[in-house]
Amino acid sequence: MKYEITLLIALAIIMLAGFLTHTAYLQRIKDKLSKTSDAAFKMEDLKQSLKIPQGSNYNTLVISSWSLFFVALAFLYFLTPRVFPAWNFFDFPKVASDELGLLIFAIAIVLVTAVVSFIIPRGYGFYTFSRVLKNITIYGVPLLLLISIISSSYLATIFPLTSDIAWNLGFVALAAALIMLLAPIFSGFLEVIR
Amino acid sequence: MRPCLVGIGGAGGNVLRQFLQSQDASLPRIKLGEHLTFGDVRGLWLESAAQDAQDQNFYGNLAEGEHPGYLICHDSIRPDSDTRDYVMKNYGYDLKAQGYDRRAEYLKGVFEIFDFDQNLRNLADNEFQGEENPLPAYIWKKGIRPLTTISISKSKLTFANKNNANQDINQNSKKLSGQQIALSSIGSLLKKRGDNQDSGQSKLCDSILFMASLGGGTGTGFINPITNYVRLEELAFPIFAFGILTEKGSDARHASEGQRDLGAVIAMYDLLTKEAGTGIDALIIVDNQILLERFKGNYPAMDTAMYHAIRPILERRNYPGAQLQDDAPAMRRVIWEA
Numbered sequence: 349m350k351y352e353i354t355l356l357i358a359l360a361i362i363m364l365a366g367f368l369t370h371t372a373y374l375q376r377i378k379d380k381l382s383k384t385s386d387a388a389f390k391m392e393d394l395k396q397s398l399k400i401p402q403g404s405n406y407n408t409l410v411i412s413s414w415s416l417f418f419v420a421l422a423f424l425y426f427l428t429p430r431v432f433p434a435w436n437f438f439d440f441p442k443v444a445s446d447e448l449g450l451l452i453f454a455i456a457i458v459l460v461t462a463v464v465s466f467i468i469p470r471g472y473g474f475y476t477f478s479r480v481l482k483n484i485t486i487y488g489v490p491l492l493l494l495i496s497i498i499s500s501s502y503l504a505t506i507f508p509l510t511s512d513i514a515w516n517l518g519f520v521a522l523a524a525a526l527i528m529l530l531a532p533i534f535s536g537f538l539e540v541i542r
Numbered sequence: 543m544r545p546c547l548v549g550i551g552g553a554g555g556n557v558l559r560q561f562l563q564s565q566d567a568s569l570p571r572i573k574l575g576e577h578l579t580f581g582d583v584r585g586l587w588l589e590s591a592a593q594d595a596q597d598q599n600f601y602g603n604l605a606e607g608e609h610p611g612y613l614i615c616h617d618s619i620r621p622d623s624d625t626r627d628y629v630m631k632n633y634g635y636d637l638k639a640q641g642y643d644r645r646a647e648y649l650k651g652v653f654e655i656f657d658f659d660q661n662l663r664n665l666a667d668n669e670f671q672g673e674e675n676p677l678p679a680y681i682w683k684k685g686i687r688p689l690t691t692i693s694i695s696k697s698k699l700t701f702a703n704k705n706n707a708n709q710d711i712n713q714n715s716k717k718l719s720g721q722q723i724a725l726s727s728i729g730s731l732l733k734k735r736g737d738n739q740d741s742g743q744s745k746l747c748d749s750i751l752f753m754a755s756l757g758g759g760t761g762t763g764f765i766n767p768i769t770n771y772v773r774l775e776e777l778a779f780p781i782f783a784f785g786i787l788t789e790k791g792s793d794a795r796h797a798s799e800g801q802r803d804l805g806a807v808i809a810m811y812d813l814l815t816k817e818a819g820t821g822i823d824a825l826i827i828v829d830n831q832i833l834l835e836r837f838k839g840n841y842p843a844m845d846t847a848m849y850h851a852i853r854p855i856l857e858r859r860n861y862p863g864a865q866l867q868d869d870a871p872a873m874r875r876v877i878w879e880a
């Protein structure tokens with residue numbers, strides 16, 4: 349299996365870990381609360397009770413960050429034929445040769461992933477996390493994703509040549525951004541298992 | 543519960559700042575939504591020294607519609623006010639003193655003058671459009687009431703009814719036990735809360751939490767007079783106070799320990815010996831000396847510790863599937879039943 353695909357699976361595992369952690373977090377709270385009272389409640393009731401506002405600045409930026417994450421992911425894996433020779437940006441020569449080709453590709457990715465980018469951040473409403481973490485996320489994630497996108501764009505520019513350093517840099521920045529985006533979930537889970 | 547947090551004086555303002563800080567991520571020069579505080583609480587800082595209010599950049603001027611805001615207690619009194627002149631000539635107190643006298647009895651004295659001097663009340667009544675005591679009236683009507691559910695009450699009391707209302711409070715206090723008074727208006731409060739939610743104004747506060755240093759110049763004196771004003775309009779509105787006992791030694795303004803301790807005793811006596819149902823509902827005390835030793839004199843860390851200690855009662859999240867568990871009337875009922 350290609351090295352890059354192994355790393356793509358690693359990204360998928362991180363995302364899956366985030367989802368499982370989120371589920372375990374809610375279940376753990378439900379179990380703990382159930383022990384404090386005989387009053388029965390459903391998971392939907394719990395979700396309703398846990399929901400707190402995180403702020404418009406944060407919500408806007410985190411939705412944008414998830415959109416940008418999918419753009420960076422697509423740029424890294426589908427911009428050049430390096431990983432998927434049969435599925436890439438260069439299969440559409442009209443767009444690829446357009447001076448706004450990269451922008452069109454990015455907008456297409458944003459539109460395709462829009463629903464997911466809106467749904468995932470709704471999960472943050474179940475967590476209480478610090479303003480410091482919020483600030484780190486909204487400034488750090490776009491910066492890392494920008495590094496990843498620039499690296500991928502560089503690979504597209506020099507194609508058919510390639511650069512392992514640029515690709516690895518793009519991946520590390522992407523993975524770090526993903527971990528930062530999931531950090532509230534992981535920190536919330538650590539808090540609840542204390 | 544969602545209290546209106548009222549920080550009074552320097553210490554109250556510093557602690558309040560922790561509660562009113564935005565929980566949202568900060569963007570330079572851009573604010574995409576409303577100011578988000580923990581538990582969605584709202585509040586204001588009452589200060590008597592205009593200079594202290596201007597020497598900071600967290601609070602804006604509430605009188606100019608800025609939030610979170612400060613209110614200078616005596617702003618409603620003009621420099622050439624007849625009421626001010628009368629008090630100055632007859633009692634030697636200045637109603638526009640910049641930062642009240644550090645002696646706790648100063649502000650207490652100012653308010654008591656209004657209680658017993660009918661001529662002064664008549665003078666104030668003429669000058670301040672029906673307000674017999676302009677200081678707490680201004681604070682309540684301009685600062686606190688607009689943030690509470692009382693502001694949407696359909697049957698606001700006019701000044702002409704105030705004396706009747708005062709008598710009602712006294713009569714009720716005699717006839718009913720404290721617990722009965724506490725429970726008497728909860729139904730109307732809950733109804734008001736329901737009306738409030740229906741009308742889309744659910745961000746209004748359902749209670750008041752005063753925060754003040756006990757033993758300072760400003761904080762000590764204002765709680766009871768403002769509470770009296772609240773009780774004129776709503777008997778069962780939950781009112782709590784968070785009092786900070788000052789540390790040993792002289793403070794930054796050279797007020798001695800004994801002076802401040804006496805102030806604290808006077809303040810606690812006044813707060814806790816009111817007729818049932820007429821004063822505050824609970825006083826939460828914190829000893830600054832203990833915090834000082836624990837945090838080695840780091841005052842911002844001490845303020846943060848107080849914030850974290852109080853934060854759980856401001857938590858908006860209720861037990862799942864149930865209603866009205868942690869709202870202010872329920873909390874008040876628990877305190878009275880205990």
